[in-house]
Amino acid sequence: MSNAGSDAGRREMSGAEMVVQALRDNGVEHIFGYPGGAVLPIYDELFQQEEIQHVLVRHEQGAGHAAEGYARSTGKAGVFLVTSGPGATNAVTPLQDALMDSIPLVCITGQVPTTLIGSDAFQECDTVGITRPCTKHNWLVKDVNDLSRIIHEAFHVATTGRPGPVVVDIPKDVQFAKGTYTPPQQAPRTSYSPKVQGDIEAIKQAVALMASAKRPVIYSGGGVVNSGPEASHLLRELVDLTGFPITSTLMGLGAYPASGKNWLGMLGMHGTYEANMVMHDCDVMICLGARFDDRITGRLDAFSPNSKKIHVDVDPSSLNKNVHVDIPILGDVGRVLEDMVRLWRATVKPEKSALHPWWEQIARWRSRDSLAYRSSDDVIMPQYAIQRLYELTKDRDTYITTEVGQHQMWAAQHYGFEKPNRWMTSGGLGTMGYGLPAALGVQIAHPDALVIDIAGDASVQMTMQEMSTAVQYEAPIKIFILNNQYMGMVRQWQQLLHGNRLSHSYTEAMPDFVLMAQAFGGHGIRCEKPGDLDAAIQEMIDVKKPVLFDCRVAALANCFPMIPSGKAHNEMLLPDEATDEAVANAIDAKGRELV
Amino acid sequence: MNAQLQPTGSAYFIAKETESAEKHTLSVLVDNEPGTLARVIGLFSGRGYNIDSLTVSETEHEKHLSRITIVTRGTPHVLEQIKHQLERIVPVHRVNDLTVMARELGQERPLERELALVKVAGTGNARVEALRLAEAFGANVIDANTGHFIFEITGRVSKIEQFIAIMAPLGLVEVCRTGVAAMNRGPQGMEAGA
Numbered sequence: 001m002s003n004a005g006s007d008a009g010r011r012e013m014s015g016a017e018m019v020v021q022a023l024r025d026n027g028v029e030h031i032f033g034y035p036g037g038a039v040l041p042i043y044d045e046l047f048q049q050e051e052i053q054h055v056l057v058r059h060e061q062g063a064g065h066a067a068e069g070y071a072r073s074t075g076k077a078g079v080f081l082v083t084s085g086p087g088a089t090n091a092v093t094p095l096q097d098a099l100m101d102s103i104p105l106v107c108i109t110g111q112v113p114t115t116l117i118g119s120d121a122f123q124e125c126d127t128v129g130i131t132r133p134c135t136k137h138n139w140l141v142k143d144v145n146d147l148s149r150i151i152h153e154a155f156h157v158a159t160t161g162r163p164g165p166v167v168v169d170i171p172k173d174v175q176f177a178k179g180t181y182t183p184p185q186q187a188p189r190t191s192y193s194p195k196v197q198g199d200i201e202a203i204k205q206a207v208a209l210m211a212s213a214k215r216p217v218i219y220s221g222g223g224v225v226n227s228g229p230e231a232s233h234l235l236r237e238l239v240d241l242t243g244f245p246i247t248s249t250l251m252g253l254g255a256y257p258a259s260g261k262n263w264l265g266m267l268g269m270h271g272t273y274e275a276n277m278v279m280h281d282c283d284v285m286i287c288l289g290a291r292f293d294d295r296i297t298g299r300l301d302a303f304s305p306n307s308k309k310i311h312v313d314v315d316p317s318s319l320n321k322n323v324h325v326d327i328p329i330l331g332d333v334g335r336v337l338e339d340m341v342r343l344w345r346a347t348v349k350p351e352k353s354a355l356h357p358w359w360e361q362i363a364r365w366r367s368r369d370s371l372a373y374r375s376s377d378d379v380i381m382p383q384y385a386i387q388r389l390y391e392l393t394k395d396r397d398t399y400i401t402t403e404v405g406q407h408q409m410w411a412a413q414h415y416g417f418e419k420p421n422r423w424m425t426s427g428g429l430g431t432m433g434y435g436l437p438a439a440l441g442v443q444i445a446h447p448d449a450l451v452i453d454i455a456g457d458a459s460v461q462m463t464m465q466e467m468s469t470a471v472q473y474e475a476p477i478k479i480f481i482l483n484n485q486y487m488g489m490v491r492q493w494q495q496l497l498h499g500n501r502l503s504h505s506y507t508e509a510m511p512d513f514v515l516m517a518q519a520f521g522g523h524g525i526r527c528e529k530p531g532d533l534d535a536a537i538q539e540m541i542d543v544k545k546p547v548l549f550d551c552r553v554a555a556l557a558n559c560f561p562m563i564p565s566g567k568a569h570n571e572m573l574l575p576d577e578a579t580d581e582a583v584a585n586a587i588d589a590k591g592r593e594l595v
Numbered sequence: 596m597n598a599q600l601q602p603t604g605s606a607y608f609i610a611k612e613t614e615s616a617e618k619h620t621l622s623v624l625v626d627n628e629p630g631t632l633a634r635v636i637g638l639f640s641g642r643g644y645n646i647d648s649l650t651v652s653e654t655e656h657e658k659h660l661s662r663i664t665i666v667t668r669g670t671p672h673v674l675e676q677i678k679h680q681l682e683r684i685v686p687v688h689r690v691n692d693l694t695v696m697a698r699e700l701g702q703e704r705p706l707e708r709e710l711a712l713v714k715v716a717g718t719g720n721a722r723v724e725a726l727r728l729a730e731a732f733g734a735n736v737i738d739a740n741t742g743h744f745i746f747e748i749t750g751r752v753s754k755i756e757q758f759i760a761i762m763a764p765l766g767l768v769e770v771c772r773t774g775v776a777a778m779n780r781g782p783q784g785m786e787a788g789a
Contacts, residue, residue: 128630133641137685140629157685191626191688317679320672 009183015144015175016041019108022151023052025184028079030055030070030444032063036083037123038110041175055444055473058465060087062437064094065463068103069441072424073399075228077104077158078441084110085123088169089130093431096134098165100428101251102226104158105165106151107131113173114142127169136164141171144179152184161194162315163226194314198331203339206286206310206327211348213284215358216244219267222251222427223289223313223333225420231334232420235288236260237341243352245362247275249290250412251427258416264362265371268296269563270409273370273572274362276561279304280569281361287311289333292322293428302568312336370561370574371413380530382407382482382553386414386454389480392537394418397449399442401425403435403459406488406559411454433462436479440466443475450478450541457483458507467520470546478540478547484555485510492558495583497565517548526550558583614670618647619694620705620777621678622785626686627653627661634684635663644669644677648709648752650774660688662785664777689785696779707777711755716743717766725765732758743768 013021019042023031032055035043046054057063060082067078082091088109098105112121128140137157139150147170154166210216218239224231232255239246239262246256247267256263265272267279276298279285285307290296292311297303303323311318311325312333319328329336373383400415401424402408408425417423424442426434435453443451453460460481470477490505514524523545527536533551540547560575564586573586625631632651639646648666653659667677674692681690693705713734715725718741725744729736734748743766748758752775759770778785 129633132630132634133637138630189626189685192685315683317676317683319679321676 009181011181012178013181014041014045015141015147015170015177015179016045018144018148018179018181019151019170019175020045020049020052021181022148022184023079026152026155027076028052031079031081032057032066032070032441032444033081034058034060034063034083034087036085036087036110038084038112038172039081039087039108039175040110041172042081042108042110042170053444054081055440055469057437057440057469059463060090061093061433062440062463062466062469064091064105064107065097065431065434065437066441066444066466066469067105067107068094068098068101068434069401069424069438070445071098071103071105071441072225072438073421073442074445075421077106077155079106079108081108082110083123084112084127085125087123088125088127088167091167092130092134093429095131095165095167097426097429097431097434099134099136101426102163102222103165104163106154106158107135107165107167108151109167109169110175111140111169111171114171115173117171127167131167134165135167136162138167138169140169141174144174144177147174147179148181148183153189155184157192161192161196162223162318195316195330196314196332196335198312198329198336198339200339202327202329203336204343206329207340207343207347209284209308209310209327210242210244210286210344213244213282214354215278215281215283215361216242216286216355217264217278217282217284218242218244218246218286218288219248219279219290220246220252220255220288221249221290224252224255225289227289227332227334229420231255231289231332231337234334234337234341238337238344241341241344241350243350243355244286245278245359247271247278249293249296249427250425252290253412253423254417254420257418259418266412268293269298270413270559270561272413273368273561273574274365276563276569276572277365278362282307285309287313287325288337289313291315291318294322297323298563299566299568302570304569368574370572372575373557373560376554377530379554380527380533380551382410382484382557383414384530385480385482385533385551385553386410388533389452389454389537390415392534393450393452393541396541397446398422399424399439399446399449399451401435401438401442401451401453403453403455403462404430404432404489405456405459406484406492406557407454407456407459407482409489409559410482415454432456432459434459436460436463436477437466437469439477439479440470440473440475443470443477444473447475451476452478452480455479455481456488457481457485457510457513458487461511464516467517467522467546467548471521476544476546478549480540480549481513481551482553483510483513483550484553484557486555488557489559495558496586513548513550517546520546522546522548524548524550526552528552562586612670614672616668616670617674617694618666618668619674619692620707620775621665621667621681622691622693622777623663623665623681624688624690624785625661625663625684626688627659628686631661631684631686632663634686635665635681638680638684639665639667639677642676642680644673648774650776664775666775691779691785693777693779700779700781702780705777705779707751707775708749709752709755709773709775710747710749711759711770711772712737713746713748713759713762713770714743714768715746715762715766716768718742721765725762728758728761728765734758
């Protein structure tokens with residue numbers, strides 16, 4: 001990857017050959033894609049080589065989410081290839097999804113020939129215009145001699161700093177044209193140089209503040225996972241050294257193990273009581289690679305009112321965006337953690353007994369048992385289904401993806417994640433239909449692992465067609481559908497806010513998922529009784545095929561605990577208090593009028 | 596920023612703005628390549644920021660660098676966000692908040708100039724009066740015949756505004772303005788940086 005300025009590796013070839021060569025030189029082994037008129041030359045090159053495996057999806061959105069699952073579970077960039085026009089527009093949802101969750105994606109799109117751009121040609125669209133706001137950066141390649149440099153730059157931009165999606169739009173005539181290929185060089189553009197090393201003076205201040213804390217909390221996020229395995233390792237070390245309690249956002253689950261003794265569970269709208277109370281009452285908050293999202297903070301003017309806040313983030317625009325922080329530290333969270341751990345060891349004499357009163361308070365909050373639910377012998381409670389799934393898969397090499405909704409929150413609450421990169425979910429954008437293709441991408445990267453999409457019956461129908469892809473590539477993904485026949489989270493909000501008028505949140509014509517699995521060439525399982533659940537999950541694990549598991553769960557269960565709108569962290573609605581009346585009155589009439 | 600809130604009863608929390616808006620002039624040094632201006636403008640429209648004035652031109656031909664001058668309006672918190680969001684754009688080299696820098700230099704505001712072309716048509720007294728006023732404002736006549744003048748006037752925004760207002764009853768036909776060009780006083784320049 002060096003030889004800047006030398007002629008080594010420079011060769012004459014066509015644009016299409018360059019694409020494949022550049023992918024190879026950037027370490028790409030798998031790409032997801034769908035052919036079409038404007039990418040045929042690239043597909044012709046893919047046909048004539050064996051190093052890069054192409055996975056043919058059934059819809060371009062599936063290719064994008066599969067690439068996201070691939071990226072999140074490996075730490076590498078996910079790559080997908082689509083044609084012009086509708087191919088590119090179908091790629092928009094996964095691009096925005098990856099932008100919001102900071103996932104490195106490289107999307108290559110075909111474009112009509114340069115001479116036809118702007119003429120409303122067949123399958124033409126303004127791809128760079130459409131994708132400009134939903135990518136970290138994008139390029140339209142007009143000269144074949146720029147192509148290899150741009151692809152290398154695309155990988156560099158996607159994977160460094162705050163990772164994100166990029167698009168390289170290549171007109172068909174550029175794919176045919178001959179030009180000079182240049183290998184990757186270590187001379188990135190001068191305008192782009194993300195700051196990764198944190199300011200040491202600020203880190204010293206942060207460590208001093210942490211050492212003086214009586215009621216500290218570490219609030220970590222997806223940035224720790226993105227920073228790489230070393231960052232998660234350092235996070236665990238910091239928690240052990242300091243004895244601080246730790247909570248995490250949805251995106252950060254697994255960076256600190258759920259079995260760890262300092263673990264409080266997830267925070268935020270559907271986080272645990274103890275995590276949110278700790279956030280509210282703490283005196284020092286250490287935010288590592290998270291961004292004070294509105295699902296996390298609740299009501300901003302009542303957010304952790306008495307704490308000093310430290311915020312480590314690689315993106316300067318995240319610092320002081322939603323919440324004012326006392327010590328902002330710009331840098332890669334892994335590098336900053338390295339300094340923090342080193343400085344803590346060198347300068348702080350551990351006095352963990354100082355935290356005893358705090359831990360005693362936490363124990364009282366914990367005893368509230370905020371994730372409790374009423375169990376049943378007759379119907380499968382969705383929480384119970386997740387717990388059994390966890391118990392039966394925790395000792396395996398397991399990866400979990402989800403769709404979006406109640407099942408996603410239940411999975412986050414009740415499945416224990418021990419390692420980073422094991423949890424793939426659409427956090428920022430909240431994309432229903434993410435989980436199934438993401439599971440496919442994970443399985444392609446980890447062929448021998450157990451990959452499960454915890455799904456809802458509504459979400460899973462949005463990208464169901466990728467079951468066909470899974471069958472084609474013998475990717476034995478397990479789609480575990482918590483089927484309550486509702487768009488459960490939509491219904492929950494209608495109950496909270498709209499007088500229980502369940503407008504279009506019930507699916508009256510639910511497909512038969514077992515027959516559907518069989519139609520795709522996969523395996524279908526249906527389970528309706530709690531007593532049958534373990535055996536059915538075991539069957540799902542043992543079958544060496546893609547599985548659709550139709551788990552019929554209690555139809556009207558809702559997701560608690562919950563911070564209702566306009567409320568603070570210490571005003572959670574807990575499951576044992578969530579009577580129908582309490583739910584209906586959780587948000588007052590005045591609040592409702594303001595919607 | 597921990598601002599006063601009202602519960603909206605929706606899935607979102609709407610903060611009531613307590614800080615007052617200020618007008619700032621930003622200088623943005625960018626690679627002159629296709630789409631850069633669209634990225635900058637798209638950022639402003641996409642995130643709901645204001646643009647009062649925008650000028651752009653390539654300023655260093657060999658390095659293909661352009662300098663964009665943006666006059667924008669927002670609370671100090673929003674202005675800081677605008678700066679950071681601009682810095683995130685890949686072809687952006689550097690963003691200077693000239694208003695903040697001017698204050699640090701002990702001045703009220705940066706040097707700001709605008710150029711306008713002002714066409715005035717008429718005869719008789721109005722025509723004589725227009726020419727007399729143009730001379731008083733230091734405007735040049737760059738085109739004229741017996742029925743009209745085109746004046747070229749350069750100066751602060753307030754001066755241009757005033758000149759146009761005065762010309763309105765004297766046969767103002769059309770106006771074209773460049774938008775604000777700005778830099779700070781003193782010997783320091785704006786460099787592309789690392």
